[in-house]
Amino acid sequence: MVSPKNQKVGMEEEVIVYNTNEQRMPVNSGESFSGVDLVKDLKKSFEYYSLEPGGQVEWSSPARKSLIELSEDQKVHKFRLEEHLSKNNLKLISFGVEPKFSPEQVELINEKKYTLMDESMKKNGTMGKWMMRNTASVQINFDFTSERELNEMVFIADCLNPVCAFLFSNSPFKEGKRAKKDNLRNIIWEKTDNRRCKNLIDHGIRDSSRLLDSYIDYILKVPNIFQVDREGKVKASEGTILDRLTNLDKRGELRDEDINSSLHQIFTNVRIKRFIEVRGADRPPFGYEMAPVAFWTGVLTEDSIRKKILAETSTWSYEDRIKFNNASLSLDGNALTVKGKKYSYWNSWFGELAILGLKKRGLGEEVLFEKFFKIVAEKGPFSLQLQKL
DSSP: OOOGGGOOEEEEEEEEEEETTSSBOOSSOSSSOOHHHHHHHHHTTOSOEEEOTTSOEEEEOOOBSOHHHHHHHHHHHHHHHHHHHHHTTEEEEOOSBOSSOOGGGSOOOSOHHHHHHHHHHHHHOSOHHHHHHHBOEEEEEEOOSSHHHHHHHHHHHHHTHHHHHHHTOOOOEETTEEOTTBOHHHHHHHTTOTTTSSOGGGGTOOSSTTHHHHHHHHHHTSBOOEEEOTTSOEEEOOSBHHHHHHHHHHTTOOOHHHHHHHHTTOOOSEEESSSEEEEEEEOOOTTOTTHHHHHHHHHHSSHHHHHHHHHHHTTOOHHHHHHHHHHTTBOOTTOBOGGGOBHHHHHHHHHHHHHHHHHHHTSSGGGGTHHHHHHHHHHOOHHHHHHTO
């Protein structure tokens, strides 16, 4: 926990990269310039870069009190990345799902952790290959000031994932074909791993009371995929996360790194690490990378807005929430959802509250979401807009 005056927001931005032959940039070192080479170059001047399993480049921002400050960081990152890409004849693909290639056409990074994850996800879902190799997103990280605040923020984020999935859908094509109304990235994540993905309500966490305790109970039952030994080497692991941590604790060897390793093996749409991580947005179009950061900041961090949303979502029935989550697999704004109201009604209602929350913060941050929200409200999500070209 942090004090209110030190509460900050961060983001992680992923992007798919192509070469000049319109092929995916190779992820592993070889004859041609690769993702490993690119990240190594980027890290010479800025540490906050890493490589996702299919070669997607991820930038992790510093944590900031103001989204305006964070936006300036993002602009610097974008300039630096584009400079490195131009030098190596590479280009960014601004979609949440790889538009051309199947996962079989994309190599996996040569790291033991991801090999083990790939094998595990084959057993517990049908689209783990797509998730690891062919998706990109923006994730938002929030500090919290109390357990009560954490419980409320995580519960609301779980309830509002369908709104996020609709507003920030930016995946118009798959294997060269139009997605039509399929909300592709959300579908992929829904089918990636039944034990460690989906929404928290799918794992029995239905309300904000004792949410942190319920979350801990849930993750301890999840099978452990990998472990990191004392030399920093990744190895396969058997049993549950609870088995692994209990055994270490009995031997007096349990470290913070072991707990963090376990927390990173959960991929629900909102998850708890040292901070709250909200994961439901596609990688937005160029120029709108801050829009999902602003949306979630507006609905989660301003106390009066969060209380209003909590009062509403706490009245939602289990059946309505499941209906809402199922609706988010499509981009049909007319689908009937919670309390018999259209999907589009809730998208608009929460979008307006996000803007109000940003204005109440008094930092001028609403400019990072207002334009984006107006475009989506008038023309639909970018996934649909781009298919009309």
